[in-house]
Amino acid sequence: MSFQPSTLRHRLRIVALAAVLLAFDVVFVAAVYVLGHVAVWLLPLVSFQFAHFGLWSLQFDLVPLWLVLAVGTPLTLVVQSVFGYRLTLRDVTEGNIGPEKSLKNVVLADRSDDEDDESETVEVTEPSADHPVRERVARLSQTADLAPPTIRLVHTDTPNSYVASRPGERTLFVTTGLLDTLDGEQLDAVLAHELAHLKNGDAFVMTAAAFLPTVSEQFIARMGRSLRHSMLLNWLWDLDAEETYGAPQVELPLLVFAVVAVPIAATLYLASTACYRLLSRIREYAADAGGVAISGSPAALANALETLTTDPRPETDLRAAQTGVRELCVLPYAFDATDEDLPDDRLGRLQRRWDRLCDRLLPGSHPAPDERIAALRERQSRMER
Numbered sequence: 001m002s003f004q005p006s007t008l009r010h011r012l013r014i015v016a017l018a019a020v021l022l023a024f025d026v027v028f029v030a031a032v033y034v035l036g037h038v039a040v041w042l043l044p045l046v047s048f049q050f051a052h053f054g055l056w057s058l059q060f061d062l063v064p065l066w067l068v069l070a071v072g073t074p075l076t077l078v079v080q081s082v083f084g085y086r087l088t089l090r091d092v093t094e095g096n097i098g099p100e101k102s103l104k105n106v107v108l109a110d111r112s113d114d115e116d117d118e119s120e121t122v123e124v125t126e127p128s129a130d131h132p133v134r135e136r137v138a139r140l141s142q143t144a145d146l147a148p149p150t151i152r153l154v155h156t157d158t159p160n161s162y163v164a165s166r167p168g169e170r171t172l173f174v175t176t177g178l179l180d181t182l183d184g185e186q187l188d189a190v191l192a193h194e195l196a197h198l199k200n201g202d203a204f205v206m207t208a209a210a211f212l213p214t215v216s217e218q219f220i221a222r223m224g225r226s227l228r229h230s231m232l233l234n235w236l237w238d239l240d241a242e243e244t245y246g247a248p249q250v251e252l253p254l255l256v257f258a259v260v261a262v263p264i265a266a267t268l269y270l271a272s273t274a275c276y277r278l279l280s281r282i283r284e285y286a287a288d289a290g291g292v293a294i295s296g297s298p299a300a301l302a303n304a305l306e307t308l309t310t311d312p313r314p315e316t317d318l319r320a321a322q323t324g325v326r327e328l329c330v331l332p333y334a335f336d337a338t339d340e341d342l343p344d345d346r347l348g349r350l351q352r353r354w355d356r357l358c359d360r361l362l363p364g365s366h367p368a369p370d371e372r373i374a375a376l377r378e379r380q381s382r383m384e385r
Contacts, residue, residue, distance in 0.1 A: 029068060123155040125153050137149070143192075144192070147170075152172070155175075157175075159308050161191070164203065172194055178190065189301035190301070192291040193287050212268070230254065230255070233255065273362055292376070298380040302373045
């Protein structure tokens with residue numbers, strides 16, 4: 001099969017961005033290497049019995065960086081492919097994240113650091129054997145020359161869909177809101193769009209690529225929670241924390257480590273997330289083209305996007321947008337909305353500034369719907385000539 005120039009260009013861009021993401025893996029391993037030395041260097045502040053560890057940590061050549069990179073980078077890739085997929089499947093049911101969860105709302109959620117909030121879950125079920133969506137997916141998969149993926153219904157009013165993939169496993173998530181909103185050719189067009197992600201192979205790349213932004217984001221969130229409960233920082237900044245711990249031999253090393261680690265993690269998060277979202281934007285155009293090749297109707301997909309973007313229900317979810325499985329979705333909306341509620345103290349204000357900085361610096365995860373619709377309309381016009 002020969003690719004059209006635009007399709008080939010999209011594929012080349014995806015390969016280039018995937019290579020950049022691989023470079024971020026190398027940087028991630030190097031950052032862990034440096035922060036590991038810093039953490040060990042701070043151990044004598046916790047207890048003098050660790051003094052010899054502090055001296056060892058200054059000797060970076062004891063474990064050479066090149067060896068760590070040679071072993072750590074492939075290991076990171078394996079973790080990305082395995083655990084990135086598992087996190088995606090697990091976290092689709094979570095409308096909130098507590099201290100033991102990894103992605104908050106799987107699609108996109110707030111950055112609330114309230115550990116006492118109860119998790120709100122979204123029901124996810126397997127469709128019955130005679131459910132109409134099974135027939136649609138089987139028919140479209142046959143047209144695309146694909147094995148039908150596993151199907152999961154997400155019980156939420158927000159109309160959305162996405163696929164997650166790794167070698168040997170493919171899962172298509174469809175919300176009940178999508179099935180209620182679309183039918184006929186429009187629903188076929190959206191499902192074909194998702195199957196095109198599997199056909200193009202970018203679903204696996206995106207599922208794995210979500211790992212690094214997620215890890216860096218959650219590291220920052222956990223550091224924020226730890227600092228909020230620090231008695232020393234509460235005394236210095238007059239924070240609004242319900243509980244604090246007062247162990248000076250732990251708090252001082254924690255503060256010093258945070259000063260070094262948080263800027264590194266924040267830089268890594270911004271850079272990897274920007275690349276991740278650019279990759280997401282490119283793949284949407286390619287999936288639109290691939291979905292049209294499967295369903296045979298650019299107009300149907302254009303009409304479906306118009307219907308979904310004029311639906312008022314996703315608006316709250318869009319405002320809560322954050323990196324996660326949103327980049328995998330047909331539209332950048334959450335499956336379930338969560339509201340951000342940060343304390344009005346210095347640390348809370350710092351977190352809000354961080355959120356605003358991310359909003360300003362990071363590109364959107366999807367092209368503007370109007371641009372996608374216009375491209376599809378143009379494709380329909382060319383087909384009718």
